[in-house]
Amino acid sequence: MPKIVAFACEHSAYEAATAALERKTGTAVSGENPRFPIVEVEILKVPCTGRVEVIDILKALEGGAGIVVLLGCFEEACHYLTGNVRAKKRVGYVRRIIQDIGLEENRVQFFSLAPDMDARFSGIIEELSKQVVNMGPGPVTRIRDQTTKEQAQAAQAR
Amino acid sequence: MIVAEQKPVAEILRMIEGYRKILVVGCGTCVTVCMAGGEKEAGILASLIRMAWAREGRLGPLIDVSETTVERQCEWEFLQEISEKVAASDAVLSMGCGAGVQAMARMFEGKVILPALNTKFIGMPERQGLWTELCAGCGDCVLDRTGGICPIARCSKSLLNGPCGGSQNGKCEVSKDIDCAWQLIFDRMKSLGRLEALGAMLPPKDWSKNRDGGPRKVVREDMLL
Ligand code: SF4
Numbered sequence: 001m002p003k004i005v006a007f008a009c010e011h012s013a014y015e016a017a018t019a020a021l022e023r024k025t026g027t028a029v030s031g032e033n034p035r036f037p038i039v040e041v042e043i044l045k046v047p048c049t050g051r052v053e054v055i056d057i058l059k060a061l062e063g064g065a066g067i068v069v070l071l072g073c074f075e076e077a078c079h080y081l082t083g084n085v086r087a088k089k090r091v092g093y094v095r096r097i098i099q100d101i102g103l104e105e106n107r108v109q110f111f112s113l114a115p116d117m118d119a120r121f122s123g124i125i126e127e128l129s130k131q132v133v134n135m136g137p138g139p140v141t142r143i144r145d146q147t148t149k150e151q152a153q154a155a156q157a158r
Numbered sequence: 159m160i161v162a163e164q165k166p167v168a169e170i171l172r173m174i175e176g177y178r179k180i181l182v183v184g185c186g187t188c189v190t191v192c193m194a195g196g197e198k199e200a201g202i203l204a205s206l207i208r209m210a211w212a213r214e215g216r217l218g219p220l221i222d223v224s225e226t227t228v229e230r231q232c233e234w235e236f237l238q239e240i241s242e243k244v245a246a247s248d249a250v251l252s253m254g255c256g257a258g259v260q261a262m263a264r265m266f267e268g269k270v271i272l273p274a275l276n277t278k279f280i281g282m283p284e285r286q287g288l289w290t291e292l293c294a295g296c297g298d299c300v301l302d303r304t305g306g307i308c309p310i311a312r313c314s315k316s317l318l319n320g321p322c323g324g325s326q327n328g329k330c331e332v333s334k335d336i337d338c339a340w341q342l343i344f345d346r347m348k349s350l351g352r353l354e355a356l357g358a359m360l361p362p363k364d365w366s367k368n369r370d371g372g373p374r375k376v377v378r379e380d381m382l383l
């Protein structure tokens with residue numbers, strides 16, 4: 001199942017996600033994705049998107065995410081002043097380096113949210129769900145699935 | 159400090175083609191500060207390689223890309239610590255500067271050691287995300303006469319006797335983004351009240367202390383054992 005990993009700032013996006021869950025307008029924080037049941041969504045609460053390092057994003061992709069999204073505050077609204085600006089720049093950097101290995105840049109994205117924007121949150125997840133279905137699972141999941149399939153075939157042949 | 163930057167990933171991937179077990183080795187000193195080859199960057203590069211290989215269907219039980227970082231790649235003591243990991247790999251991607259790569263190549267005889275960085279210069283972080291060249295390691299420092307501004311590294315033509323005819327409004331003719339080193343030197347000497355020192359007649363610079371005579375050595379007799 002294609003997977004979206006979302007790093008959500010506890011001051012904005014995570015609250016929006018929680019509200020979306022409560023109002024059942026969108027994705028559950030637990031991983032269910034009522035509007036898009038064929039896509040798994042993992043939401044990780046972070047103190048600020050500025051805390052998310054390049055390696056965290058890459059590890060999420062390596063761990064099988066098809067899309068990694070950072071959901072932070074709007075500019076000027078960051079609780080740590082410029083965490084979201086840094087996060088955006090880091091996302092830009094990761095989008096560049098993953099293209100170097102032939103991955104689509106849209107596998108890593110950034111969106112700004114305010115705590116009361118549960119509808120926008122659901123909309124973003126819905127849009128990303130469509131995208132991840134189109135792009136297919138991440139590189140590592142693909143190879144893992146393939147290896148599992150091959151192992152299963154080999155086992156059957158035995 | 160030594161300033162370096164990572165080679166393009168495509169070039170690195172070409173370099174490691176044909177090897178199955180790759181050890182990416184970061185260096186915890188200069189290249190950590192210039193964010194080219196420290197622990198973070200080693201993790202990022204190893205992750206990229208794993209994903210690139212996964213895309214090609216190359217990851218499997220016999221294939222492995224891992225990373226480790228030593229305090230300094232250009233000292234034997236620190237390299238000893240990773241001997242076992244190096245022994246278990248087919249090829250090592252060094253994220254140290256050229257000195258680090260070569261130290262590893264000498265320490266681990268018979269092991270393929272590959273450079274993941276392009277070593278650029280001796281310099282400093284100007285501000286977050288920007289490093290500039292300050293010294294060309296000429297072997298015969300003239301900073302006493304130039305107000306602490308290096309004409310070898312910072313003048314595009316390494317002129318020693320004042321600005322060329324292309325210096326305009328304090329900028330170098332090579333690019334508007336480059337300050338004319340000789341303008342900087344003039345301004346600084348003026349502010350130090352030492353302008354007349356620039357008029358002194360000097361013998362030619364002793365370039366024999368630079369590249370002439372092959373690789374250079376520094377010996378401290380009192381330190382030799
Ligand atoms: S190998 Fe030595 S000189 Fe080179 S970056 Fe590391 S500590 Fe600096």
Ligand code: SF4
Pocket residue numbers: 292293294295296297298299300301308309310311
């Ligand atoms: S004069 Fe030579 S040693 Fe001194 S800073 Fe310039 S290049 Fe370095």
